[in-house]
Amino acid sequence: GAGVSQSPSNKVTEKGKDVELRCDPISGHTALYWYRQRLGQGLEFLIYFQGNSAPDKSGLPSDRFSAERTGESVSTLTIQRTQQEDSAVYLCASSLAAGGYTDTQYFGPGTRLTVL
Amino acid sequence: AQSVTQLGSHVSVSEGALVLLRCNYSSSVPPYLFWYVQYPNQGLQLLLKYTSAATLVKGINGFEAEFKKSETSFHLTKPSAHMSDAAEYFCVLRGTSYGKLTFGQGTILTVHP
Numbered sequence: 263g264a265g266v267s268q269s270p271s272n273k274v275t276e277k278g279k280d281v282e283l284r285c286d287p288i289s290g291h292t293a294l295y296w297y298r299q300r301l302g303q304g305l306e307f308l309i310y311f312q313g314n315s316a317p318d319k320s321g322l323p324s325d326r327f328s329a330e331r332t333g334e335s336v337s338t339l340t341i342q343r344t345q346q347e348d349s350a351v352y353l354c355a356s357s358l359a360a361g362g363y364t365d366t367q368y369f370g371p372g373t374r375l376t377v378l
Numbered sequence: 379a380q381s382v383t384q385l386g387s388h389v390s391v392s393e394g395a396l397v398l399l400r401c402n403y404s405s406s407v408p409p410y411l412f413w414y415v416q417y418p419n420q421g422l423q424l425l426l427k428y429t430s431a432a433t434l435v436k437g438i439n440g441f442e443a444e445f446k447k448s449e450t451s452f453h454l455t456k457p458s459a460h461m462s463d464a465a466e467y468f469c470v471l472r473g474t475s476y477g478k479l480t481f482g483q484g485t486i487l488t489v490h491p
Contacts, residue, residue: 266421293477295478295479297479297481303483304468304483304484305481306481307478307480310477310478312477318478320478321478353421353422355422357477359477366412366424366427368424369422369423370421371420371421372421
């Protein structure tokens with residue numbers, strides 16, 4: 263596709279349920295990032311994948327959060343036992359990461375998660 | 379530690395007036411700085427980026443930003459606001475950690491006719 267896509271666009275779940283969010287990066291982009299934007303706050307970095315290297319998980323807020331990426335394709339962000347404070351827009355981005363420290367990150371439209 | 383501070387969560391200007399959105403940063407290494415824009419009901423788009431090649435950076439839609447190391451600032455400007463500029467603007471820093479971006483809190487720009 264032409265850009266980063268995310269699904270679902272909206273997700274409403276009950277407290278305590280698990281959710282999976284999906285991200286399809288731009289074809290050929292080796293780096294993939296997840297961010298979270300809670301209402302009235304800026305974006306928070308969650309996790310970063312670069313090729314086959316170990317991911318940078320330094321932004322994950324708790325062990326209920328995990329993410330996987332197969333090769334240089336799709337990534338899924340999983341939140342277990344969701345809490346109301348997990349309600350946010352979850353954004354995915356990808357970049358070429360062809361050795362350029364300044365590689366531009368291209369963002370998807372986001373998944374709006376609401377935990378009741 | 380890295381941080382980005384955007385001064386003013388809301389800025390309102392008249393159509394045709396100067397737009398000035400302020401951003402200050404803190405970084406222990408030479409920073410790479412970006413401005414992203416988020417239009418209503420749309421995703422984040424890159425406006426411009428500073429990569430140390432030139433301190434005055436020109437972006438899309440007539441926006442530009444100047445990197446001032448002595449002031450640790452990267453303010454965004456546009457000489458004449460247009461109604462279509464109404465959006466939320468984020469100043470973003472990439473510092474020590476490859477890939478990780480640090481976002482400012484965002485500034486919502488309103489343009490009045």
